Amino acid sequence: xxxxxxxxxxxxxxxxxxxxxxxxxxxxxxxxxxxxxxxxxxxxxxxxxxxxxxxxxxxxxxxxxxxxxxxxxxxxxxxxxxxxxxxxxxxxxxxxxxxxxxxxxxxxxxxxxxxxxxxxxxxxxxxxxxxxxxxxxxxxxxxxxxxxxxxxxxxxxxxxxxxxxxxxxxxxxxxxxxxxxxxxxxxxxxxxxxxxxxxxxxxxxxxxxxxxxxxx
Amino acid sequence: xxxxxxxxxxxxxxxxxxxxxxxxxxxxxxxxxxxxxxxxxxxxxxxxxxxxxxxxxxxxxxxxxxxxxxxxxxxxxxxxxxxxxxxxxxxxxxxxxxxxxxxxxxxxxxxxxxxxxxxxxxxxxxxxxxxxxxxxxxxxxxxxxxxxxxxxxxxxxxxxxxxxxxxxxxxxxxxxxxxxxxxxxxxxxxxxxxxxxxxxxxxxxxxxxxxxxxxx
Amino acid sequence: xxxxxxxxxxxxxxxxxxxxxxxxxxxxxxxxxxxxxxxxxxxxxxxxxxxxxxxxxxxxxxxxxxxxxxxxxxxxxxxxxxxxxxxxxxxxxxxxxxxxxxxxxxxxxxxxxxxxxxxxxxxxxxxxxxxxxxxxxxxxxxxxxxxxxxxxxxxxxxxxxxxxxxxxxxxxxxxxxxxxxxxxxxxxxxxxxxxxxxxxxxxxxxxxxxxxxxxx
Amino acid sequence: xxxxxxxxxxxxxxxxxxxxxxxxxxxxxxxxxxxxxxxxxxxxxxxxxxxxxxxxxxxxxxxxxxxxxxxxxxxxxxxxxxxxxxxxxxxxxxxxxxxxxxxxxxxxxxxxxxxxxxxxxxxxxxxxxxxxxxxxxxxxxxxxxxxxxxxxxxxxxxxxxxxxxxxxxxxxxxxxxxxxxxxxxxxxxxxxxxxxxxxxxxxxxxxxxxxxxxxx
Numbered sequence: 001x002x003x004x005x006x007x008x009x010x011x012x013x014x015x016x017x018x019x020x021x022x023x024x025x026x027x028x029x030x031x032x033x034x035x036x037x038x039x040x041x042x043x044x045x046x047x048x049x050x051x052x053x054x055x056x057x058x059x060x061x062x063x064x065x066x067x068x069x070x071x072x073x074x075x076x077x078x079x080x081x082x083x084x085x086x087x088x089x090x091x092x093x094x095x096x097x098x099x100x101x102x103x104x105x106x107x108x109x110x111x112x113x114x115x116x117x118x119x120x121x122x123x124x125x126x127x128x129x130x131x132x133x134x135x136x137x138x139x140x141x142x143x144x145x146x147x148x149x150x151x152x153x154x155x156x157x158x159x160x161x162x163x164x165x166x167x168x169x170x171x172x173x174x175x176x177x178x179x180x181x182x183x184x185x186x187x188x189x190x191x192x193x194x195x196x197x198x199x200x201x202x203x204x205x206x207x208x209x210x211x212x213x214x215x216x
Numbered sequence: 217x218x219x220x221x222x223x224x225x226x227x228x229x230x231x232x233x234x235x236x237x238x239x240x241x242x243x244x245x246x247x248x249x250x251x252x253x254x255x256x257x258x259x260x261x262x263x264x265x266x267x268x269x270x271x272x273x274x275x276x277x278x279x280x281x282x283x284x285x286x287x288x289x290x291x292x293x294x295x296x297x298x299x300x301x302x303x304x305x306x307x308x309x310x311x312x313x314x315x316x317x318x319x320x321x322x323x324x325x326x327x328x329x330x331x332x333x334x335x336x337x338x339x340x341x342x343x344x345x346x347x348x349x350x351x352x353x354x355x356x357x358x359x360x361x362x363x364x365x366x367x368x369x370x371x372x373x374x375x376x377x378x379x380x381x382x383x384x385x386x387x388x389x390x391x392x393x394x395x396x397x398x399x400x401x402x403x404x405x406x407x408x409x410x411x412x413x414x415x416x417x418x419x420x421x422x423x424x425x426x427x428x429x430x431x432x
Numbered sequence: 433x434x435x436x437x438x439x440x441x442x443x444x445x446x447x448x449x450x451x452x453x454x455x456x457x458x459x460x461x462x463x464x465x466x467x468x469x470x471x472x473x474x475x476x477x478x479x480x481x482x483x484x485x486x487x488x489x490x491x492x493x494x495x496x497x498x499x500x501x502x503x504x505x506x507x508x509x510x511x512x513x514x515x516x517x518x519x520x521x522x523x524x525x526x527x528x529x530x531x532x533x534x535x536x537x538x539x540x541x542x543x544x545x546x547x548x549x550x551x552x553x554x555x556x557x558x559x560x561x562x563x564x565x566x567x568x569x570x571x572x573x574x575x576x577x578x579x580x581x582x583x584x585x586x587x588x589x590x591x592x593x594x595x596x597x598x599x600x601x602x603x604x605x606x607x608x609x610x611x612x613x614x615x616x617x618x619x620x621x622x623x624x625x626x627x628x629x630x631x632x633x634x635x636x637x638x639x640x641x642x643x644x645x646x647x648x
Numbered sequence: 649x650x651x652x653x654x655x656x657x658x659x660x661x662x663x664x665x666x667x668x669x670x671x672x673x674x675x676x677x678x679x680x681x682x683x684x685x686x687x688x689x690x691x692x693x694x695x696x697x698x699x700x701x702x703x704x705x706x707x708x709x710x711x712x713x714x715x716x717x718x719x720x721x722x723x724x725x726x727x728x729x730x731x732x733x734x735x736x737x738x739x740x741x742x743x744x745x746x747x748x749x750x751x752x753x754x755x756x757x758x759x760x761x762x763x764x765x766x767x768x769x770x771x772x773x774x775x776x777x778x779x780x781x782x783x784x785x786x787x788x789x790x791x792x793x794x795x796x797x798x799x800x801x802x803x804x805x806x807x808x809x810x811x812x813x814x815x816x817x818x819x820x821x822x823x824x825x826x827x828x829x830x831x832x833x834x835x836x837x838x839x840x841x842x843x844x845x846x847x848x849x850x851x852x853x854x855x856x857x858x859x860x861x862x863x864x
Contacts, residue, residue: 031567031631055624108564110638117648131369131398132324135247141371142397153563155573181574182563192271199247206326212646214428216333347801347830348756351679357803358829408703415679422758430860432765463783463847487840540780542854549864585779587789613790614779644862 003066003075006042013038013048013061015191016103023198024056028107032056034183035086038064038191039102045070047096049085069093090161091185098165101175101187103194112184115205116150118212123167125150125178127204135200137193138173147171153182176201219282219291222258229254229264229277231407232319239414240272244323248272250399251302254280254407255318261286263312265301285309306377307401314381317391317403319410328400331421332366334428339383341366341394343420351416353409354389363387369398392417435498435507438474445470445480445493447623448535455630456488460539464488466615467518470496470623471534477502479528481517501525522593523617530597533607533619535626544616547637548582550644555599557582557610559636567632569625570605579603585614608633651714651723654690661686661696661709663839664751671846672704676755680704682831683734686712686839687750693718695744697733717741738809739833746813749823749835751842760832763853764798766860771815773798773826775852783848785841786821795819801830824849 005013020029020036028034032055040046048064065085066075072093074085086092092104119125124147127133131142139146149167154160164177175197176186186201188194221229236245236252244250248271256262264280281301282291288309290301302308308320335341340363343349347358355362365383370376380393391413392402402417404410437445452461452468460466464487472478480496497517498507504525506517518524524536551557556579559565563574571578581599586592596609607629608618618633620626653661668677668684676682680703688694696712713733714723720741722733734740740752767773772795775781779790787794797815802808812825823845824834834849836842 030564030635031628033564033567108635110635110642113562113639114642114646117643117646120648129369129397130329131395132246132249135249142369143371153561153574155575179563181561196247203246203324203326207329209642209646210326210330210425211333212648214330214333214425216336216428345801345829346761347827348678348681351681358801359803412679419678419756419758423761426758426762426857427765430762430765430857432768432860462780462851463844465780465783540851542851542858545778545855546858546862549859549862552864585777585790587791611779613777641858641862644864 003043003046003077005066006040008041009038009043009048010061012041012103012191013064017059017061017063019105019191019195020050020056020059023105023107024059028109029056030108033108035088035092035106037089037092037096037104039069039096040066041102047092049089049092052084052086067093069096088157090157091164094161094165095168095185095187098169099187100189101194102189103191104185104187105194105198106183106185107198108183109202109205111202111205111209112178113181114209116178116180118208119150123150124148124171127208130204130207132200132203135196136173136175137188137197144173146174148174148176148178150178150180153179219259219262219293221282222256224257225254225259225264226277228257228319228407229280233275233277233279235321235407235411236266236272236275239321239323240275244325245272246324249324251304251308251322253305253308253312253320255285255312256282257318263308265305265308268300268302283309285312304373306373307380310377310381311384311401311403314385315403316405317410318405319407320401320403321410321414322399322401323414324399325418325421327418327421327425328394329397330425332394332396334424335366339366340364340387343424346420346423348416348419351412352389352391353404353413360389362390364390364392364394366394366396369395435475435478435509438472440473441470441475441480442493444473444535444623445496449491449493449495451537451623451627452482452488452491455537455539456491460541461488462540465540467520467524467538469521469524469528469536471501471528472498473534479524481521481524484516484518499525501528520589522589523596526593526597527600527617527619530601531619532621533626534621535623536617536619537626537630538615538617539630540615541634541637543634543637543641544610545613546641548610548612550640551582555582556580556603559640562636562639564632564635567628568605568607569620569629576605578606580606580608580610582610582612585611651691651694651725653714654688656689657686657691657696658709660689660751660839661712665707665709665711667753667839667843668698668704668707671753671755672707676757677704678756681756683736683740683754685737685740685744685752687717687744688714689750695740697737697740700732700734715741717744736805738805739812742809742813743816743833743835746817747835748837749842750837751839752833752835753842753846754831754833755846756831757850757853759850759853759857760826761829762857764826764828766856767798771798772796772819775856778852778855780848780851783844784821784823785836785845792821794822796822796824796826798826798828801827 035050037047037049045068047069049067051063054063065078128145178184186198188197251266253263253265261284263285265283267279270279281294311320344361394400402414404413467482469479469481477500479501481499483495486495497510560577610616618630620629683698685695685697693716695717697715699711702711713726776793826832834846836845
């Protein structure tokens, strides 16, 4: 039996599609890159993942494909229509399996790549001592150290989607992971919270990059 | 008795709310950060301070909370509605106690953080010899030196709101104070003047930062 | 006999004119610079090349001039009206002669000039190991090396339009060539693909420039 | 007898006012700075100079004041209304006296200040060997060297307006002069040409600044 979108899920899909179009204007999706998803509020184990290859300036709520994040199976009706969810769907599914995220954003923002380059071969990038860290869920003071897991880029997304699990689980109060030379995955318990976390990461990355440039 | 908004104050609140939304587009308020206030023109000792946690893209004149800047008490009616003014309200109140400001803006602009980093552990940052300094109230020539007080960031805002007082009073023709790794407070005798001072600070910070990068 | 625009070509001309106006807002055409073209889908050996000296904020489908890319002759009717295609028309024509491009964009984006400066006197600039390379037509992995031919600027466009041919043909999976101190030519098999390639080049150039600045 | 605006001049004033509002959005006029003028096409020796202290987001054709550029006298009717042209009016008037400019723009763009800093104590800044130089009136090749006169900032505008004359006259094919730590004056024989020259200067300044940063 195929997936029926509930009114609740539909409202979130519209909200996320709107954010995707805004993020596209801001440069997060050069050349149709980037992918996005939601955890269903009404269908157990289901996520709605963005369709492959869509120009993000034209992205709407109709460009989501239902996928089961336990079985990793796409909804059969969408499959029979020849539709395909993002090549990086498995990363989204792993995040839903092991965190309480309800929304995942994947941006190609240059600042994430440049920020990661500051940490060379390290397994984690570190951000600390800045007021805006308090905008991360659960963080109450700027005197905190957030560790962001980093991974080498690969075309074997299925393998990568397993590799990332222990790193994500080891790192409390973090809501992102970086693929070097590729981009960043960011999540939250709602579209609004994921967007807030995106703004925090972007701001902190810019601070670290620009401070390095100043040499102070 | 609770606070009744006068027509005069209401007009200023609309004007400031409009500026808040513009500043949000310009990047001054990542992730719902930033706070704003006005001194009442009609109610003695009252300030209208922005509500805590509002997404600044949706900020309106209804998101101000009346607070007495001598007693530091919120208006009881707003309190009974469960509303709360910004966590940093005390900074605003201190500025109204010791200056002739009628409007205070708090921005998280990255350029303020980076500019402050140029001055290390100094108590004051210094800007001088630039034509745009003449846009500060009371400044008539570019051949002037403006000292901007800087403070370490803290979560003890009540204590900080006392610490800042002597530094602000010691520094004539200055309309801003920097919290390191956090942001900047900027003020003026009107919404228009505060906005003008914001534009001067932003321009001067960018000049100093970029000149340092050029190494000339 | 003079050129009659087919409905198919007209639709593409409208699409490209729209992209030109967007690129102008993004800074690709300072001071009326830049030029653009399409290969006709219906008239053999014909290309539609942008008119000389047009302010790109006002560019429309009426600002294309038909030129035969084998004979290099402008359509006689347009010639008799005193119209003139871009001074750099010959570059466009050569690209249509030796590639399968159907759309050519010429941008003056600063990032192309700065990126080229990173490679000094080399004949080719190299980009590699970045996920977004996969957005180039025919590229399936980030583990690839793309060589972009570079040429010294010259006012002898006719000669240059011959010089570029062997370099373009020697370099598979590349869709651009750089004129140092001048700008970049980018192409694709459709307006959409040329735009996608433009976004990839711009993103990759920014990455290389900013990485050099970071010194990491 | 007071100045009557001709239909011809009025059309140009509307065109320039529109450019002023666009330039304001682009950051040329922080904190009400910047000033603008036109040479009258119909009244001998008259220029229309922008009013002092106007927020440039609200600038219209009504914010011009007629001034005689030979006698340096403001139109008496405007004077009696308490209106005042820009503090820097004398610079505009000198440019009309000694060049064929019909439009003068004064921008505070940061890039002009940073570019000037690259040339230290020199009397002229130099730009050369870039394709976009051809967008300057009268320039036919990129193989050219343009010398831009530079002056120390001063509050004695009357004296400065004399000092600049020999430098402007000594430098062919140049359409700008820089006041260090202050901004740039740019001119052309029409509003359109002045705008084109502005775009060339801005682009070239950014190139030189960014090339210096890259260290190549």
